[in-house]
Amino acid sequence: MKLLLGIDYGTGGCKVTALGEDGSFAGEASTEFPTYHDHPGWSEQEPSDWWNALKSSLEKLAAKGVDLKSVAACALDGSTHNAVLMDADYRPVRRTIMWTDQRATVECEALKAGWGEKVFSTCYQMPAPTWTLPQMMWLKANEPDALAKTEHVLFVKDYVRHLLTGEAATDRIEAQGTLFFDMAKGKWDDDLVQLAGLSLAKLPRLIAPTDLAGRVTSEAAAFTGLPEGTPVVCGSSDSAVEDYGAGAVEPGDLIIKLATAGNVNSMTAEAHPHPKTLTYSCKFEVAS
Numbered sequence: 001m002k003l004l005l006g007i008d009y010g011t012g013g014c015k016v017t018a019l020g021e022d023g024s025f026a027g028e029a030s031t032e033f034p035t036y037h038d039h040p041g042w043s044e045q046e047p048s049d050w051w052n053a054l055k056s057s058l059e060k061l062a063a064k065g066v067d068l069k070s071v072a073a074c075a076l077d078g079s080t081h082n083a084v085l086m087d088a089d090y091r092p093v094r095r096t097i098m099w100t101d102q103r104a105t106v107e108c109e110a111l112k113a114g115w116g117e118k119v120f121s122t123c124y125q126m127p128a129p130t131w132t133l134p135q136m137m138w139l140k141a142n143e144p145d146a147l148a149k150t151e152h153v154l155f156v157k158d159y160v161r162h163l164l165t166g167e168a169a170t171d172r173i174e175a176q177g178t179l180f181f182d183m184a185k186g187k188w189d190d191d192l193v194q195l196a197g198l199s200l201a202k203l204p205r206l207i208a209p210t211d212l213a214g215r216v217t218s219e220a221a222a223f224t225g226l227p228e229g230t231p232v233v234c235g236s237s238d239s240a241v242e243d244y245g246a247g248a249v250e251p252g253d254l255i256i257k258l259a260t261a262g263n264v265n266s267m268t269a270e271a272h273p274h275p276k277t278l279t280y281s282c283k284f285e286v287a288s
Helices: 047-063 105-123 132-142 144-149 156-165 172-178 190-195 218-224 238-245
Strands: 003-009 013-020 025-032 071-078 083-086 152-155 169-171 205-207 212-215 231-237 254-258 262-266
Touching: 003 156, 003 238, 013 047, 025 047, 047 156, 047 218, 071 156, 071 238, 083 132, 083 144, 083 156, 105 132, 105 190, 132 144, 132 172, 132 190, 152 156, 156 169, 156 212, 156 218, 156 231, 169 172, 169 231, 172 205, 172 231, 231 238, 238 254, 238 262
Parallel strands: 003 071, 071 231, 169 205
Antiparallel strands: 003 013, 013 025, 083 152, 212 231, 254 262
C-alpha cells in the first residue's frame, strides 16, 4: 500500500507520521533538536538541526518497519514567525530567531508609535516580539551585516522543503506570521518589507498550502531515504493544519490547543481583527 507522509516541525522537534492511502495509521517517529538561549529572552535554532532531525526521524520510522520506498507524497507544517535568512546560495547566514524570542521589545514600541495604525490595518495584528518584522528591525540595528548578507528568506518548513526539492516558496498562511503581509490583498506589503530591512526580491513566491511545491531530488533521496521524485506538497503553519485536522472548518467551530503556547482558536466567516487577539485567514482572492 502506498503511504502519505506528514512532516511536522514543532518548536522543539521533528515528527513524521505515515498514513495509508485509506487513512490508516502506519507509524510515527520523532527527534528533538536544541534551542539556544545565549542571552536572557533570546531563542534561536540552527537550521541544520532541522534537516538532521528529519533524517533521524525517518530512520526511526524505517526501523519500526515502515517502508519509506512506499511513500507516494509528503507535506510539511511548522511553527510560524521563524525567518531563515540565507545568502545567494541558500546557506543560512545566522541562527534563526524563533517565535519564542523576546529581544525586540524596543522595536515593537517604535512600531506601535510610528507604524501602529499601518501595521494593524494591513496585517490585522499589533506588533509584538513574536513577529518577524520587529525581529528584522532588531537585526538592522544590532547585526546589520547579517541582513546585508541576506539574499533569500524562507521559514522553517519551507527551508526543509527547499532542501528536499530545490524549490523555494511559502504559503500565504505562513506569510501572515511575518507582520509584513497584506491580509486583505494576500501579498507582501512593500512598505513593511522595506521597514524590515528586506526587499520583495528576497522573499519567496506565495502558493497555496495544497499546491505541489516540488519533488524530492536525488541528493535529498540519498540523504533521507525517501524515493526520488516523490511529490512534496507545500503545507502550512502548524496551527492551521491542526485546526483543519481536528475538523474545525466551519464558522463557530472552536479549538483549544495546549502546546508550547496555549491558545483558543475560533473559526469565523470573516476577519474580526482586534488589538488583543491574533487573526489568521485562509481565504484570499488573489488576481492571477
